Amino acid sequence: MARLESLTADLVGRRYPEFKFEITEGWLRDYKEALFFSPEEVADASFVPQSFIACLRDAEFHVFEALGISLSQLLHAAQKYEFVRDLRVSDHIVCRATLSSLKKKEGRAGAMAFLEITNEFYRELPSGGEELCIRTGMTVVVRQPAGVSP
Amino acid sequence: MTALFSQLLREAAADFGTIPAVEISHLHHYAWASGDYNPIHYDAQVAQSMGLDRPIVHGMFTLGLLHKAMFAAARGAPYRIHSIEGKFLGMLFHGEPMRLTGKVFRREADEAVVWVDLSSKVEGPDASVPSRGVCNLRFELRRVPTL
Numbered sequence: 001m002a003r004l005e006s007l008t009a010d011l012v013g014r015r016y017p018e019f020k021f022e023i024t025e026g027w028l029r030d031y032k033e034a035l036f037f038s039p040e041e042v043a044d045a046s047f048v049p050q051s052f053i054a055c056l057r058d059a060e061f062h063v064f065e066a067l068g069i070s071l072s073q074l075l076h077a078a079q080k081y082e083f084v085r086d087l088r089v090s091d092h093i094v095c096r097a098t099l100s101s102l103k104k105k106e107g108r109a110g111a112m113a114f115l116e117i118t119n120e121f122y123r124e125l126p127s128g129g130e131e132l133c134i135r136t137g138m139t140v141v142v143r144q145p146a147g148v149s150p
Numbered sequence: 151m152t153a154l155f156s157q158l159l160r161e162a163a164a165d166f167g168t169i170p171a172v173e174i175s176h177l178h179h180y181a182w183a184s185g186d187y188n189p190i191h192y193d194a195q196v197a198q199s200m201g202l203d204r205p206i207v208h209g210m211f212t213l214g215l216l217h218k219a220m221f222a223a224a225r226g227a228p229y230r231i232h233s234i235e236g237k238f239l240g241m242l243f244h245g246e247p248m249r250l251t252g253k254v255f256r257r258e259a260d261e262a263v264v265w266v267d268l269s270s271k272v273e274g275p276d277a278s279v280p281s282r283g284v285c286n287l288r289f290e291l292r293r294v295p296t297l
Binding site for chain 2: 051
């Protein structure tokens with residue numbers, strides 16, 4: 001588990017390896033069923049809920065892994081989305097994550113770090129180019145591992 | 151346009167009703183669909199070892215349910231959700247229904263952009279127990295051309 005001392009200001013702006021996803025009909029159906037969409041909406045393969053983007057989180061999880069942060073140290077504090085273009089079924093999506101902010105605070109429960117990870121999701125175009133579809137920002141609170149005195 | 155959305159625009163506030171409780175089987179299903187397998191969301195023993203009474207609902211699941219509620223309300227209206235800013239205020243345990251309330255807090259450019267705050271709370275067992283905030287989302291709705 002990452003000690004907060006290892007999360008230093010020079011990490012801000014760091015980019016992480018890209019992750020690729022294909023939005024398949026089966027994956028969409030599973031997600032829509034999990035979110036209690038109506039049977040008509042589940043059956044409509046052309047309907048991609050905006051919130052489906054919450055499934056494309058490998059890039060975020062990779063950032064935590066790269067920083068040595070365990071999920072048990074994390075609290076999800078805030079989340080932002082900007083929906084520039086709608087996702088479509090069969091899209092090939094590339095996600096690039098950046099550590100965009102890092103702040104440390106002394107709280108009642110001890111030292112904490114606030115991290116913001118910005119993810120940009122691009123659609124790969126048949127022409128070889130790509131276009132931005134969604135930008136997300138995830139703010140997490142990282143707590144010092146148990147047993148480490150502040 | 152739904153009656154709920156018309157009311158929201160007209161009165162700047164609307165009761166979005168209650169979202170039924172999420173149960174453990176739903177949490178398993180969501181973990182599988184989303185790839186978020188943190189056991190704090192479905193394993194009672196793990197949740198207890200983290201000092202929780204029972205498993206908590208994934209924050210992104212809660213957020214998805216609120217997002218879906220706004221999407222459903224705005225169906226047929228000439229608006230598209232352009233951005234969302236969400237804050238998690240407290241944990242939602244499985245078995246707890248959420249009450250949603252919407253408020254318009256800003257209008258721009260002759261209603262070409264409407265900002266809506268959607269808040270979710272778990273209500274106490276009776277009036278003496280205050281309700282507990284779960285998640286607040288601020289939606290930026292942009293008007294789209296109608297055919």
